[in-house]
Every structure is written in structure tokens, then in C-alpha cells.
Amino acid sequence: MEKAHAHCDIPCGIYSDHPSQMAADTVVKMVEKITALPTDGSADEILQARNSFVRMVMVKEQHAELCKRELLILWTDYFKPEHLEKYPNLHDQIWKAAKLCSRNKQEINMQAARQLQEAVHEIGHIFVETKK
Amino acid sequence: MEKAHAHCDIPCGIYSDHPSQMAADTVVKMVEKITALPTDGSADEILQARNSFVRMVMVKEQHAELCKRELLILWTDYFKPEHLEKYPNLHDQIWKAAKLCSRNKQEINMQAARQLQEAVHEIGHIFVETKK
Amino acid sequence: MEKAHAHCDIPCGIYSDHPSQMAADTVVKMVEKITALPTDGSADEILQARNSFVRMVMVKEQHAELCKRELLILWTDYFKPEHLEKYPNLHDQIWKAAKLCSRNKQEINMQAARQLQEAVHEIGHIFVETKK
Amino acid sequence: MEKAHAHCDIPCGIYSDHPSQMAADTVVKMVEKITALPTDGSADEILQARNSFVRMVMVKEQHAELCKRELLILWTDYFKPEHLEKYPNLHDQIWKAAKLCSRNKQEINMQAARQLQEAVHEIGHIFVETKK
Amino acid sequence: MEKAHAHCDIPCGIYSDHPSQMAADTVVKMVEKITALPTDGSADEILQARNSFVRMVMVKEQHAELCKRELLILWTDYFKPEHLEKYPNLHDQIWKAAKLCSRNKQEINMQAARQLQEAVHEIGHIFVETKK
Amino acid sequence: MEKAHAHCDIPCGIYSDHPSQMAADTVVKMVEKITALPTDGSADEILQARNSFVRMVMVKEQHAELCKRELLILWTDYFKPEHLEKYPNLHDQIWKAAKLCSRNKQEINMQAARQLQEAVHEIGHIFVETKK
Numbered sequence: 001m002e003k004a005h006a007h008c009d010i011p012c013g014i015y016s017d018h019p020s021q022m023a024a025d026t027v028v029k030m031v032e033k034i035t036a037l038p039t040d041g042s043a044d045e046i047l048q049a050r051n052s053f054v055r056m057v058m059v060k061e062q063h064a065e066l067c068k069r070e071l072l073i074l075w076t077d078y079f080k081p082e083h084l085e086k087y088p089n090l091h092d093q094i095w096k097a098a099k100l101c102s103r104n105k106q107e108i109n110m111q112a113a114r115q116l117q118e119a120v121h122e123i124g125h126i127f128v129e130t131k132k
Numbered sequence: 133m134e135k136a137h138a139h140c141d142i143p144c145g146i147y148s149d150h151p152s153q154m155a156a157d158t159v160v161k162m163v164e165k166i167t168a169l170p171t172d173g174s175a176d177e178i179l180q181a182r183n184s185f186v187r188m189v190m191v192k193e194q195h196a197e198l199c200k201r202e203l204l205i206l207w208t209d210y211f212k213p214e215h216l217e218k219y220p221n222l223h224d225q226i227w228k229a230a231k232l233c234s235r236n237k238q239e240i241n242m243q244a245a246r247q248l249q250e251a252v253h254e255i256g257h258i259f260v261e262t263k264k
Numbered sequence: 265m266e267k268a269h270a271h272c273d274i275p276c277g278i279y280s281d282h283p284s285q286m287a288a289d290t291v292v293k294m295v296e297k298i299t300a301l302p303t304d305g306s307a308d309e310i311l312q313a314r315n316s317f318v319r320m321v322m323v324k325e326q327h328a329e330l331c332k333r334e335l336l337i338l339w340t341d342y343f344k345p346e347h348l349e350k351y352p353n354l355h356d357q358i359w360k361a362a363k364l365c366s367r368n369k370q371e372i373n374m375q376a377a378r379q380l381q382e383a384v385h386e387i388g389h390i391f392v393e394t395k396k
Numbered sequence: 397m398e399k400a401h402a403h404c405d406i407p408c409g410i411y412s413d414h415p416s417q418m419a420a421d422t423v424v425k426m427v428e429k430i431t432a433l434p435t436d437g438s439a440d441e442i443l444q445a446r447n448s449f450v451r452m453v454m455v456k457e458q459h460a461e462l463c464k465r466e467l468l469i470l471w472t473d474y475f476k477p478e479h480l481e482k483y484p485n486l487h488d489q490i491w492k493a494a495k496l497c498s499r500n501k502q503e504i505n506m507q508a509a510r511q512l513q514e515a516v517h518e519i520g521h522i523f524v525e526t527k528k
Numbered sequence: 529m530e531k532a533h534a535h536c537d538i539p540c541g542i543y544s545d546h547p548s549q550m551a552a553d554t555v556v557k558m559v560e561k562i563t564a565l566p567t568d569g570s571a572d573e574i575l576q577a578r579n580s581f582v583r584m585v586m587v588k589e590q591h592a593e594l595c596k597r598e599l600l601i602l603w604t605d606y607f608k609p610e611h612l613e614k615y616p617n618l619h620d621q622i623w624k625a626a627k628l629c630s631r632n633k634q635e636i637n638m639q640a641a642r643q644l645q646e647a648v649h650e651i652g653h654i655f656v657e658t659k660k
Numbered sequence: 661m662e663k664a665h666a667h668c669d670i671p672c673g674i675y676s677d678h679p680s681q682m683a684a685d686t687v688v689k690m691v692e693k694i695t696a697l698p699t700d701g702s703a704d705e706i707l708q709a710r711n712s713f714v715r716m717v718m719v720k721e722q723h724a725e726l727c728k729r730e731l732l733i734l735w736t737d738y739f740k741p742e743h744l745e746k747y748p749n750l751h752d753q754i755w756k757a758a759k760l761c762s763r764n765k766q767e768i769n770m771q772a773a774r775q776l777q778e779a780v781h782e783i784g785h786i787f788v789e790t791k792k
Contacts, residue, residue, distance in 0.1 A: 010188060029146060055321065063140070065537075183635065272723070319453065408554060414544075414546055425540045579766075
């Protein structure tokens with residue numbers, strides 16, 4: 001079984017598509033949980049929901065940023081000229097996925113979250129292909 | 133297939149043993165690379181080796197710390213009382229693995245690095261068992 | 265007078281129970297201040313209260329996390345096997361205090377905040393006893 | 397023309413008043429954007445505005461802190477005794493500007509934001525004068 | 529005079545090429561200072577030089593990373609499809625500049641440092657052109 | 661018993677001189693340990709000493725920075741105009757202590773480390789006096 005993970009620029013040859021996928025999954029989960037928060041109830045229930053709202057927006061922000069950073073680690077540190085020859089659209093694909101990360105910070109939008117998850121999945125697929 | 137990963141304390145139910153394993157693998161890799169650095173050569177070769185030495189010690193330090201943090205996320209956030217009943221030695225196992233992280237910061241020692249990798253692997257095995 | 269403080273894994277032998285107590289006190293203070301925020305008033309008063317709410321939830325989050333981290337530094341770096349023999353319940357006590365940190369992130373709950381303060385105080389007591 | 401910027405304490409002689417000005421400008425921008433957020437609309441519009449509110453308060457907080465830090469870098473690392481002789485009020489000017497940073501965290505207040513911008517501008521003017 | 533700076537993803541429309549240029553200049557300065565460190569002298573002089581060496585390698589690492597991050601902020605957050613139409617080579621230019629950042633971490637090499645400074649300068653030129 | 665600690669700018673009224681003193685003590689400890697490192701021995705002993713050297717210089721750097729930051733938190737957030745009237749030299753005292761933090765980064769120098777410890781102690785004394 002392969003054990004690969006993102007990272008340290010030594011270079012150590014240890015890269016992975018997992019961290020970006022985890023981050024995208026977390027963004028989806030946060031959108032799901034935010035939209036499920038109660039909007040009325042007792043004073044205390046509303047207070048608890050507002051506490052959760054702030055925390056979930058923060059986690060969404062951090063994981064959308066993390067997702068972007070992990071994709072960019074693969075792009076700048078892992079991918080080599082020979083990969084680009086085989087996947088000439090790679091630059092643009094990463095660029096658009098990074099812009100989706102920003103959009104998921106700016107909105108609470110399940111469609112955008114799912115698009116990010118899919119974009120990250122496709123880049124992960126290319127990553128795995130080039131590792132073979 | 134479910135994709136689970138470590139983390140955010142919302143709680144979001146997304147945990148993974150991968151980050152701790154990646155970090156332990158990186159510690160092993162750094163010990164390997166540090167001990168392979170040339171100790172003599174031209175003035176420039178020595179300078180480059182000294183640059184690498186500082187950087188690799190820093191990366192070893194950061195990933196030993198990261199490994200400790202990821203193990204502690206599993207311990208404090210993921211594991212529940214029912215898991216402890218099934219694995220009564222878990223507290224001690226995590227504690228000793230965390231102490232191995234510190235030891236790998238303090239030394240450049242392949243045996244200690246391998247012990248950490250194994251300790252993390254065993255905790256990962258328990259994690260996977262409890263997810264079933 | 266002894267000067268001891270938490271920390272750096274060199275190891276430097278400098279540990280303290282103060283940082284965890286400071287962090288727990290701050291969580292209590294934030295719960296106090298959050299529940300005292302006005303819920304109505306002029307448009308500007310409501311805006312200012314909402315600004316304070318977001319900031320206080322963030323500070324509560326950070327200090328509950330800091331409290332957990334400081335407790336775990338004592339657990340993984342300071343406490344030795346001989347301390348565990350004398351305080352066989354220590355693993356469990358730290359584990360439960362760490363879970364209280366998470367609970368104080370997830371809720372705005374004075375009872376939970378006071379429980380954390382007390383749990384940290386008891387661990388601090390053990391720390392001081394073992395330093396004698 | 398030399399390009400100088402704030403920073404690293406090597407010392408490297410590279411300082412700049414730009415980062416503090418950028419940070420103050422960002423605080424002003426956030427106050428502007430926060431006060432322009434819609435307070436009613438469809439359920440989704442209100443949700444999106446609440447997402448933006450949390451994010452903008454966080455960015456205001458971070459850039460007010462950044463502004464303070466950059467001013468303090470100039471104060472502690474760049475300014476020398478001979479500058480103080482020429483600008484005997486400098487200590488007090490920095491101190492008051494730093495307190496304005498805190499005030500801009502605590503409030504959503506365009507007047508306070510503009511005062512910060514001006515205070516930073518004046519300190520930048522002294523910086524540029526002493527570089528001549 | 530325009531005041532523009534890199535950053536926060538709100539989006540706030542405040543971007544700048546200064547931070548990336550500052551970071552590249554710092555890398556150059558560190559290479560210069562590292563290669564000027566004395567390699568012999570009294571025991572104390574050697575000790576001081578070794579302290580400086582570690583610190584300068586760390587600062588070089590941090591600013592090469594900062595340079596990469598600032599370039600990627602411009603790439604993912606500032607540049608729009610219409611800019612790419614006008615500068616079809618932009619993706620590749622950013623990618624190569626980011627790889628130069630990594631190379632400057634891995635080596636102590638004035639030629640590589642100067643190449644980074646130039647690459648950043650050219651991207652800054654495009655940035656300024658698109659702001660007109 | 662008073663419980664006071666440095667920090668969060670809410671403001672929460674919780675400040676302490678402990679963190680700056682802990683940080684200064686750590687700088688002293690690092691200088692002590694660095695100068696006690698063996699300079700010869702077996703190849704492995706030299707390797708271990710070099711690992712320790714890099715780590716201790718990093719910890720000295722971080723705690724000299726932390727010391728500066730904690731002093732500046734007291735200066736910008738805790739001290740009020742009435743304190744300055746009573747301690748008219750306070751601005752200058754903080755400024756010089758901050759410069760000593762930088763000096764302790766730049767050198768491995770027990771005299772400078774002791775001066776920092778004393779400067780922090782004196783500021784701590786003023787802090788305690790103003791809390792009465």
C-alpha cells in the first residue's frame with residue numbers, strides 16, 4: 001500500500017492528494033451543518049446556534065484556505081514539466097479549483113461546495129495517475 | 133468508500149489516522165537524509181550541506197510536533213469511553229507515542245524514528261478497528 | 265521563589281500550570297461577557313454587540329484550545345512514570361479535562377466553564393505537588 | 397530606487413512603512429463593507445450577509461493586529477536613539493496609534509478607522525524622513 | 529498615489545506586488561549575508577557565526593515561502609480570465625517563479641536568488657499593467 | 661489570590677507579567693545550554709550536538725520574540741495614561757527591553773540574557789505596583 005502525503009519542500013518526495021480532499025469534504029460538511037442550524041427557539045437555543053454559526057463559518061474559511069494551499073503544494077512542488085505535457089490543462093484546472101476555494105469562503109452554497117469537491121477529486125485522479 | 137480525516141472540534145465527525153502516519157514517515161525520512169549528508173567536500177558543498185542540515189532538523193522538529201498533535205486530536209476528540217473499555221491500554225499507548233515524538237526531536241536516531249512509526253501504526257490500527 | 269513555566273521540548277525543565285489556568289479563566293470571562301451582551305437597542309448598539317459577539321466567540325475558541333494544549337504539554341512532556349504511580353488516575357483526569365475544553369468551544373455554558381476551571385485547578389495541584 | 401520593507405530582526409536593514417498602511421487601509425475597507433451589508437432580504441440573502449459579517453469582523457481583527465505589529469516592528473527594530481532626539485514625541489505617537497488599533501478591533505467605527513489611517517500616515521512620514 | 533496590497537479573500541480589492549518583491553529582496557540579502565559569514569576566528573566568533581547561520585537560513589526559508597505565497601495570492605485571487613487572455617504565458621510564469629522559491633530554500637545560491645528577484649519583478653510589471 | 665495573565669484585546673482585564681518573565685528565563689536557559697554543548701567527541705556525539713544547537717537557537721529566537729511581544733502587550737493594552745504619569749520613564753524602559761530581545765536573538769551572550777531578565781523583572785515590578 002502506498003503511503004504518500006503533501007508537504008515540506010526539502011524535497012522529501014512525500015506528497016498526497018488526501019489533505020486537499022479532506023479539506024474539501026470539511027467545507028461540504030460545514031455548509032451542511034450551517035444550513036441545518038435552528039433559526040428560532042428559546043433564547044438559549046438561539047444563543048447556542050449563534051455560537052455554532054460563528055465557529056462553522058471560521059472552520060469553513062480555514063478549510064477552504066487549507067484546500068487551496070494543499071492544491072498549490074501539489075502544483076508548485078510535486079508536478080513536473082513531464083506531467084504538464086501529459087496534462088496540458090493542469091495549470092488551468094488548478095487555477096479554477098483555487099478560485100472555487102475562494103468562492104466557498106465568500107458564500108454558504110452547497111452547489112459551490114460540491115463543485116470544489118469534484119474539482120479536487122479530478123486533480124487527485126491526475127496525481128494518482130502520475131504516481132504510477 | 134468513506135473518506136475520514138483528523139481535526140476541527142465542531143465536531144464534524146471527520147477523523148483520520150493518515151496525518152499522524154504521514155508525520156511519522158517524514159521524521160523517518162529526515163533522519164535518513166540527515167545521516168546521508170556529506171561531511172566534507174569543497175567549501176561550497178559543505179555550505180550546501182549545512183543549509184540542508186538546518187532545514188532538515190527544522191522539518192524533523194515540525195513533523196514530530198505535528199505527529200504528537202495529530203495523535204492527541206484522536207485521543208481527546210475522537211476516542212470515546214466505549215473505546216477505552218475495549219482498549220484499556222489506550223491512554224498509556226498514546227502517552228508513550230507522544231513521548232517518542234519528543235525523543236525524535238531531541239535526537240537524530242533511526243531506531244527511535246522506527247519506534248515512532250510503529251507506535252503510530254498500532255494506534256492507527258485501533259482507530260480503524262473502532263471505525264468499523 | 266520558584267519560576268516555572270510550560271513549553272519547548274528541548275527539554276529545558278521549565279514548566280508551569282499557570283498558562284492552563286489563565287486560559288481556563290479567560291474561557292469563564294468570555295462566557296460571562298457573551299451572556300451580558302445587549303440583545304436590543306439602537307441599530308448601532310446592535311451592530312457593536314454583534315461585533316463583540318464574534319470576537320468573544322473567537323477568543324473563547326482560542327483559549328479553550330490553548331487550555332487543552334497547555335494541559336497536554338504537562339501530560340506528554342512534564343509528567344514521568346513515577347508521577348503516574350503516585351497519581352494513577354492522571355491519564356483519565358487529563359483526558360476528561362481536554363474533553364471539557366472541546367465542550368466549552370461547542371457551547372456557551374457557564375457550568376461547563378466552571379467545571380473546566382476546577383478540572384484545571386486540580387491538575388495544577390498535582391503538578392505543584394510533584395514539583396516539591 | 398531602493399525598495400525597503402519591514403521585518404526579520406537579523407537585522408537586514410530592510411524596513412518599510414507600507415505594511416502598516418496596507419493594514420490600516422484594510423481596516424477602513426472592512427468598516428465600509430460591514431456597514432453596507434444588507435440587514436434584511438430573503439432567508440438566503442440574510443444567511444449570506446451573516447457569513448460576510450463574521451468574515452469581515454475576522455479580517456478587521458487580523459489587520460488591526462497586523463497594523464499594530466508592523467508599527468511596533470518599526471518602533472523596536474528600526475528607530476534608533478538619534479531618531480528619538482529629532483522626534484521626541486515618537487514613543488507617545490506609536491503608543492497612541494497602537495491603542496487605536498485595539499479600538500478598531502473593539503468597535504465598528506469609521507471615525508476611529510480614519511484616525512488610525514491618519515496616525516499611521518504620520519508615522520510613515522517620520523519613517524520616510526529618517527531614511528533620507 | 530495608488531495604495532494597493534496583497535491579501536484577504538473577502539474580496540476587498542486591495543492587492544499589491546510589493547510583498548512578493550520585499551520577500552525576494554530578503555532572500556537575496558540572506559544569501560549575501562550567509563556567504564559573508566566568517567568561517568574561522570576565536571571560539572566565540574565561530575559560535576556567533578553559527579548562531580547567525582541558523583537564523584539566516586531560517587529567514588531565507590520563511591521569505592522564500594512568503595514570496596511563493598504572495599505570488600500565489602496574486603495568481604489565484606487577483607488575476608482574472610481577461611488578464612490571462614492578454615498574458616497567455618502567465619500560468620507558466622507564476623509556476624516557474626514558485627519553483628524558484630523552492631530552489632532558493634534548497635540552496636545558498638546567489639544566481640538563483642537573482643533569478644527569483646527578476647521573475648518576481650516581471651510578474652509585478654504585469655500586475656501594474658493590468659491595474660491601469 | 662490574584663490570577664492575572666497577558667493577552668486578548670477584547671479587553672478582558674486579564675494581564676500578567678509572568679509570560680514575559682518565563683520567556684526571558686528561557687532565553688537565559690538556552691544560552692546556558694548552548695554554551696555547554698560538547699564541541700568534540702565521536703561522529704555521533706557531534707551530530708547530536710549539532711541537532712541540539714539548531715533546536716536551541718530556534719527556541720532562543722522564539723522566546724526572545726515572545727518576550728518582546730508580551731512586553732508590548734502590557735505596554736499597548738494594559739498601561740494607561742495615569743500609569744505613565746506615575747512612571748514617566750516607562751516608554752523608554754519598554755523600548756530598551758524590546759531592543760534587548762532583538763540583541764539576544766542576534767547573539768549568544770549570557771550578559772545580554774541576564775540584562776534582559778533584569779529589564780523584564782523591573783517592568784514586572786511596575787506592573788505589580790500599578791495593579792495594587
